[in-house]
Amino acid sequence: MEKRSAFNHRFLPYALLVPQLAITVVFFYWPAIQAVWQSFLLQDAFGLSTAFIWLDNYRDLFSQPDYYQTIVTTLVFSGGVAVLSLSLALLLAVQADKQLSGAGVYRTLLIWPYAVAPAVAGVLWAFMFQPSLGVIARILRDDLGIDWNPLLNSDHAMIMVVLAAVWKQISYNFLFFLAGLQAIPKSVIEAAAIDGARPARRFWTITFPLLSPTMFFLIVVNIVYAFFDTLGLIDAMTAGGPGKATETLVYKVYADGRLGGDLGGSAAQSVILMIIVIALTAIQFRYVEKKVTY
Amino acid sequence: MHIRGLRRLCGIVVAVAMLFAASEARAAVEIQWWHAMAGELGRLLEKLAADFNGQQQEYKIVPVYKGQYTETMTAALFALRIGQQPAIVQVNEIATATMMAARGATYPVYQLMRDQGEPFDPATYLPAISGYYTDTDGNMLSFPFNSSTPILYYNKDQFRLAGLDPEKPPATWPEVEAAAQKLRASGVPCGFTTAWPSWINVENLSAFHNVPLATKQNGFGGFDTELLINSDLVVRHIAALAEWQKTKIFDYGGRNDRADQKFYGSQCGMYVSSSATRADILANAKFEVGFGMMPYWPDIAGAPQNSIIGGATLWVLKGRPDAEYKGVARFFAYLSKPGAQAWWHQNTGYLPITDAGYRLSDAQGFYDRNPGTDISIKQITLHTPTENSKGLRLGSFVQIRDVIEDEMEQAFSGKRTAKAAMDAAARRGNEILRRFEKANP
Numbered sequence: 230m231e232k233r234s235a236f237n238h239r240f241l242p243y244a245l246l247v248p249q250l251a252i253t254v255v256f257f258y259w260p261a262i263q264a265v266w267q268s269f270l271l272q273d274a275f276g277l278s279t280a281f282i283w284l285d286n287y288r289d290l291f292s293q294p295d296y297y298q299t300i301v302t303t304l305v306f307s308g309g310v311a312v313l314s315l316s317l318a319l320l321l322a323v324q325a326d327k328q329l330s331g332a333g334v335y336r337t338l339l340i341w342p343y344a345v346a347p348a349v350a351g352v353l354w355a356f357m358f359q360p361s362l363g364v365i366a367r368i369l370r371d372d373l374g375i376d377w378n379p380l381l382n383s384d385h386a387m388i389m390v391v392l393a394a395v396w397k398q399i400s401y402n403f404l405f406f407l408a409g410l411q412a413i414p415k416s417v418i419e420a421a422a423i424d425g426a427r428p429a430r431r432f433w434t435i436t437f438p439l440l441s442p443t444m445f446f447l448i449v450v451n452i453v454y455a456f457f458d459t460l461g462l463i464d465a466m467t468a469g470g471p472g473k474a475t476e477t478l479v480y481k482v483y484a485d486g487r488l489g490g491d492l493g494g495s496a497a498q499s500v501i502l503m504i505i506v507i508a509l510t511a512i513q514f515r516y517v518e519k520k521v522t523y
Numbered sequence: 524m525h526i527r528g529l530r531r532l533c534g535i536v537v538a539v540a541m542l543f544a545a546s547e548a549r550a551a552v553e554i555q556w557w558h559a560m561a562g563e564l565g566r567l568l569e570k571l572a573a574d575f576n577g578q579q580q581e582y583k584i585v586p587v588y589k590g591q592y593t594e595t596m597t598a599a600l601f602a603l604r605i606g607q608q609p610a611i612v613q614v615n616e617i618a619t620a621t622m623m624a625a626r627g628a629t630y631p632v633y634q635l636m637r638d639q640g641e642p643f644d645p646a647t648y649l650p651a652i653s654g655y656y657t658d659t660d661g662n663m664l665s666f667p668f669n670s671s672t673p674i675l676y677y678n679k680d681q682f683r684l685a686g687l688d689p690e691k692p693p694a695t696w697p698e699v700e701a702a703a704q705k706l707r708a709s710g711v712p713c714g715f716t717t718a719w720p721s722w723i724n725v726e727n728l729s730a731f732h733n734v735p736l737a738t739k740q741n742g743f744g745g746f747d748t749e750l751l752i753n754s755d756l757v758v759r760h761i762a763a764l765a766e767w768q769k770t771k772i773f774d775y776g777g778r779n780d781r782a783d784q785k786f787y788g789s790q791c792g793m794y795v796s797s798s799a800t801r802a803d804i805l806a807n808a809k810f811e812v813g814f815g816m817m818p819y820w821p822d823i824a825g826a827p828q829n830s831i832i833g834g835a836t837l838w839v840l841k842g843r844p845d846a847e848y849k850g851v852a853r854f855f856a857y858l859s860k861p862g863a864q865a866w867w868h869q870n871t872g873y874l875p876i877t878d879a880g881y882r883l884s885d886a887q888g889f890y891d892r893n894p895g896t897d898i899s900i901k902q903i904t905l906h907t908p909t910e911n912s913k914g915l916r917l918g919s920f921v922q923i924r925d926v927i928e929d930e931m932e933q934a935f936s937g938k939r940t941a942k943a944a945m946d947a948a949a950r951r952g953n954e955i956l957r958r959f960e961k962a963n964p
Contacts, residue, residue: 273962275625276604280962289958295951361712361790380777381768381936468778471932488593489922490600490621491958 261503267496274490286497295473296481303477306391307455314395315447318402319440323432325403326410336407343400347458351465354393379467383474386467390475393466394459402447409443410436441521449513456506478502551576551583552846554854555609558586559595559835560669563802567870575857582850584611592618592835593921599840603628608840610847611854613668615835616655617920620742622838623664624918624963630839630848632855633662639852647859647877651829651903655914656836659743665836666855669873671799672830672899673723675818679811681792685709692815696763699793699818703772706792713774714767715793716782720775721927722833723795723817724764725757730912731819732756733828742916746960750917750952752927753945756823762941765934775935778928783807797833798899801872814895816902828912829905834873865889874900918959923952 268287271280290296325336342350357365360378369377379386413436421431437444460479463469469476469484476484479502486495560568565588572584589595592615599612614622622629636643645653645663656665679689685705693699703714717723729736734756739748767773774791776782786794787807795817796804804812819826839851857863864880867873869889875881881900884890890897906912917923930948933939939947 271958271962273624274600274621275628276600277625277627278962278964280964289954293951293954359784361785361788380781381775381932383936383938470778470929471936472929472938484925485922487597489919489925490597491919491922493962494958 264496264499264503267492268500270493270496272492276492282493286493287501289494290497290501298473299476299478299481302387302473302475303456303479306387306394306459306475306477307452309387309391310394310398310455310459311448311451313391314398314402314451315444317395318399319406321399322403322406322410323436325407339403340400342396343404345397347397347461348465350393350397351462354389354396354462355466358389379471381471383471386471386475390459390463390466393462394455397462398451398454402451405443405447406440409440413439445513445517445521448517449510452509452513453506456502478505551580552844552850553583553585554611554847554850556584556586556611556613556837557589557595557599557609558613559589559592559615560613561588561591564669564871567867571858571863571867574863575854578857579853582847582853584850584854603840603842606842608842610843610851611837611839613835614665614838616670616833616914617917617924619656619665619836619914620746620916620918620920620959623658623916624746624959628841629664630841631662631664632666632839633664635839635848635852636855639849641852641856643856643859647879649874649876649878649881649900649904651908651913652832652874652876654908655832659740665838666858667876668835668837668858669799669867669871670832670834670876671797671873672832672903673717673719673727673795673817674798674895674898674902675793675795675815676786676800676804677793677813677815678786678789678808679813681706681709681711681789681810682813685711685792689811689813692813693793693818694816695821696760696818697821700763700767700772703767703793707770707772711789711792712771713785713791714772715795716774716776716785716791717794718776718780718782718796718800719833720778720931721924724760724931725752725927726915727817727830728757728760729754730829730831730914731817731827732823733825733909733911734823735911736915737917740910741914742918743910743913746918746956746963748917748956750923750949750956752952753942753949756820758941758945760820761931761934761945765937765941768935769937775932798874799834799872801895812895814898816898827902827905829908830902831912831914832874832903869893869896872896874903917956918963919955922955926951926955 269281269283271282271285272278321339325332325339329335345353357363358377358379360366360370360380366377369375377385379389417435417439418431421435426434456477457479459477460483463475463477463480464483467475469480478498482495482498482502485491485498489495556572558565558568569586572586576583587609589598592613595612596614596618599608599614602608633643633645645657645661648663648667652667652670653663656667657663675692677692682689682702685702685708687702687705693702699715706714726736729752734754735741735751737748737750737752739745742748764773768775774785776785776791780796780800782794783796783800783803785791786796786804789810816827817830837855839848859877861877861879861883864875864877865883865887868875868880869884875884885897927948930939930944930951933947934941934944
């Protein structure tokens with residue numbers, strides 16, 4: 230027998246939606262519209278004089294060669310973070326899914342980094358990689374003979390921020406992968422084992438496809454993470470340097486707007502950033518999701 | 524009975540105390556002072572405010588720490604937009620043009636002192652300091668609070684080991700190079716490094732050699748100024764540093780004061796940094812520290828001229844009740860007194876802003892007891908400041924400094940030549956200046 234619930238009230242469903250809608254409007258649409266409006270303005274630092282300048286802020290941005298460089302940097306950084314953090318987390322999750330003694334402890338330890346604030350993680354990693362005092366820097370220099378210098382070498386600086394950002398995100402990905410793995414019926418894998426499939430083959434033909442919804446979700450979340458949530462980390466580690474080698478789009482928004490007081494230009498950048506992330510997510514849903522088997 | 528009596532007495536005492544506290548709170552006008560001094564400097568600043576508060580009952584200065592300079596400035600900017608600004612805010616020297624441009628928001632100090640009838644004689648302030656903060660008519664716009672200038676620090680122990688005279692600091696860049704080579708040969712990982720890359724190696728370098736940094740008297744003459752940071756002098760200096768970087772005669776130590784560690788950790792034998800770092804260096808260095816003036820290029824005519832300052836001033840913001848401004852003027856008059864000046868100078872390592880403060884410290888024997896403390900003041904008063912060594916007044920200079928340091932890093936890493944890097948810095952900096960000009964018509 231089917232159970233049906235009916236709302237006689239015409240307005241009740243809307244009333245129930247109001248809190249959620251209000252939150253969305255106040256914390257998302259309203260600031261977003263403000264940013265779009267701000268991006269058409271040129272203001273002095275105090276907001277005493279305001280001029281409406283149409284698209285000049287955007288024109289200024291796209292006439293700067295540095296801005297394209299920042300876009301490239303962001304793509305390299307985000308790509309590196311997403312690929313590394315997903316693959317490492319998957320590897321760890323597959324290992325943790327096995328029958329191990331002390332698996333609980335192992336799992337808990339892997340989740341810890343997620344609880345560390347980005348700026349704290351940044352300081353921690355910056356200290357380990359600090360050329361003259363850092364533990365890792367010392368190993369790199371004395372044992373591996375690498376002239377480690379993230380203060381001047383842009384590749385070193387990029388590797389450093391990518392590693393820190395990956396470390397921070399692995400726990401989150403690990404949790405989801407582990408849950409996804411545990412949801413896969415053991416009988417399917419056992420059947421394949423009886424048919425003679427080796428572990429690697431079992432993984433790629435059974436486990437991996439069955440994990441694809443989790444994988445897809447995590448790709449979206451990781452890209453958004455790399456685009457937005459790494460601001461504190463970059464600020465604490467390199468402040469965008471050397472040169473502009475580790476300046477991502479969101480860091481530039483912060484640097485120009487909050488540190489530089491250029492709100493119009495900064496708002497224009499956030500609008501562009503918003504468009505890029507919306508586009509990326511749309512592409513993922515349009516094309517990548519087709520390959521996902523639920 | 525006995526206990527009850529005691530309790531009642533206590534109750535009365537508390538009530539009376541509260542009454543006093545309440546009436547005092549009502550009487551004293553509270554004045555918010557937003558500042559950016561953390562740690563030891565913050566405690567010294569609070570002592571300064573507490574001393575003033577203790578001397579009179581009418582006004583109470585309330586210092587509030589708001590983070591670093593940029594954070595404090597941003598906090599004040601946003602507070603102004605919603606009418607919650609403090610009466611006094613500490614702003615660093617390179618934001619002077621930005622504050623000046625906000626004519627409706629700031630209350631120039633010379634006007635404040637005149638309106639409130641407090642004694643104020645601009646001539647008592649050291650011109651090398653107050654000049655940075657005066658307009659072209661000689662009016663002081665903000666109150667100089669903490670000022671410093673770059674000087675040379677060196678590791679005397681390493682000098683001895685390298686066979687160098689520990690009592691003779693190198694005075695010129697070629698001498699620095701020679702000393703650095705000897706240090707390197709004796710096993711020191713790097714010859715020298717500097718803090719604050721742009722402030723020391725571009726801004727102060729230009730002033731010390733009497734070379735302009737921007738047109739229109741370094742920006743004092745108007746917002747339609749253009750950067751001259753790709754001058755022969757700057758390009759030559761950056762090229763020398765980039766060349767020295769290859770053999771670690773010079774080793775880049777990062778922005779702001781991040782290079783401190785290289786000197787504390789005995790990684791580098793010499794260090795050009797702010798004179799206000801002195802206390803920190805003495806606290807952290809496990810070796811004997813020597814002091815010298817900032818080096819110069821001896822073949823440039825007119826060098827050394829005088830170095831310029833860094834640090835911050837106190838700006839007064841408009842829109843507070845009138846009663847507060849009377850208190851602000853009183854407080855500034857108090858801060859100008861030789862006693863307060865000498866105390867602040869001797870404890871923090873910042874420069875005294877008045878000649879009287881300097882002479883009092885001298886009379887108290889402070890410089891004899893603390894060798895190296897008078898180098899900074901001698902260096903900024905070496906000669907009468909010229910148009911090129913008065914300071915700089917460029918809009919959005921916080922961003923421009925970032926651009927300059929970006930390009931310096933490009934040169935030091937060998938990605939660009941010094942000339943190409945400084946040309947790019949000038950071009951990008953000029954774009955920022957034009958934007959500032961447009962935003963402040």
